[in-house]
Amino acid sequence: MGRGPSIEGRKNAADAQKAKKFTKFIREITIAARVGGGDPIANPRLRLAIDKALTANMTKDTIERALKRGTGEGATEQVVEIRYEGYGPGGVAVMVDCMTDNPTRTVADVRAAFSRNGGNLGTSGSVAFQFTKTGEIIFDIRETPALEEKIMEVALEAGADDVLSEDGFIDVLTSPDSYLGVKAAFEKAGLAPIDSDVVMRPATRAALDGEAAAQMNKLIARLEELDDVQDVHHNADLPA
Structure with missing residues (x-):
């Protein structure tokens, strides 16, 4: 009789999906901050991106780093x-x-x-x-x-x-x-x-x-x- 994926295998798959989702949130926050500025109150797109990230339990430190990249305070990439x-x-x-x-x-x-x-x-x-x-x-x-x-x-x-x-x-x-x-x-x-x-x-x-x-x-x-x-x-x- 065949066995399904191990608990560790399922956890690794879930972690990979979570990491991919977080990568998308980071990109969106970075681009939103680059285009509309780093103040969420004045930047509706950024406010929405942060809301999605927080709902998915992304840490505030990670969000802050993405913000800094978008406003030119951190490492930048030509995305x-x-x-x-x-x-x-x-x-x-x-x-x-x-x-x-x-x-x-x-x-x-x-x-x-x-x-x-x-x-x-x-x-x-x-x-x-x-x-x-x-x-x-x-x-x-x-x-x-x-x-x-x-x-x-x-x-x-x-x-x-x-x-x-x-x-x-x-x-x-x-x-x-x-x-x-x-x-x-x-x-x-x-x-x-x-x-x-x-x-x-x-x-x-x-x-x-x-x-x-x-x-x-x-x-x-x-x-x-x-x-x-x-x-x-x-x-x-x-x-x-």
């Missing part, structure tokens, strides 16, 4: 931001946000991920118009449906743009600038979301199933494995 756009299986729109010190390497890796998983890299602007930058705060109320009214009340009082309810889930939508304020209002009210972030929200979704869905999942996984990739956005409606 640039690049967004690649393309199409996945079934014509799904895909955007890939990268931070890299070697764009030639990065575009080759991204192009290979698309071509090997039923997609193709497009030109700049080919799919971006289908997405809007939006704050999303998601609640699961399947076991506590009575919370719906309270969530809606807090959301609207805090300045959310919209509240969508479907199949026991509530999706609170905000502008990027008001996202952290709305999120803080929920925390103050003792309401914990299952997920929250500022995302590129698609105007419509493309339903996939069968082989197309399997290929799309492989494409997403491969892109997310690439060291230079920060975020992958798409409009696929994939089976659970």
Whole structure:
């Protein structure tokens, strides 16, 4: 009878995933500070990046070092931001946000991920118009449906743009600038979301199933494995 991964093996895998996530947070904090300055109060992008890092339990010392790199007080690296756009299986729109010190390497890796998983890299602007930058705060109320009214009340009082309810889930939508304020209002009210972030929200979704869905999942996984990739956005409606 086969044995699964050892406890040590699972821990090492989890540690590797955590280290990769922290690397992405450090890059985002560094770039945000370089572009908009090191004061989180005056720099909404930096404030959001720090919030994500703290939520993932990154230490304040690590955050401070990333900040100093961004403002030129620490070691610097020539990292640039690049967004690649393309199409996945079934014509799904895909955007890939990268931070890299070697764009030639990065575009080759991204192009290979698309071509090997039923997609193709497009030109700049080919799919971006289908997405809007939006704050999303998601609640699961399947076991506590009575919370719906309270969530809606807090959301609207805090300045959310919209509240969508479907199949026991509530999706609170905000502008990027008001996202952290709305999120803080929920925390103050003792309401914990299952997920929250500022995302590129698609105007419509493309339903996939069968082989197309399997290929799309492989494409997403491969892109997310690439060291230079920060975020992958798409409009696929994939089976659970």
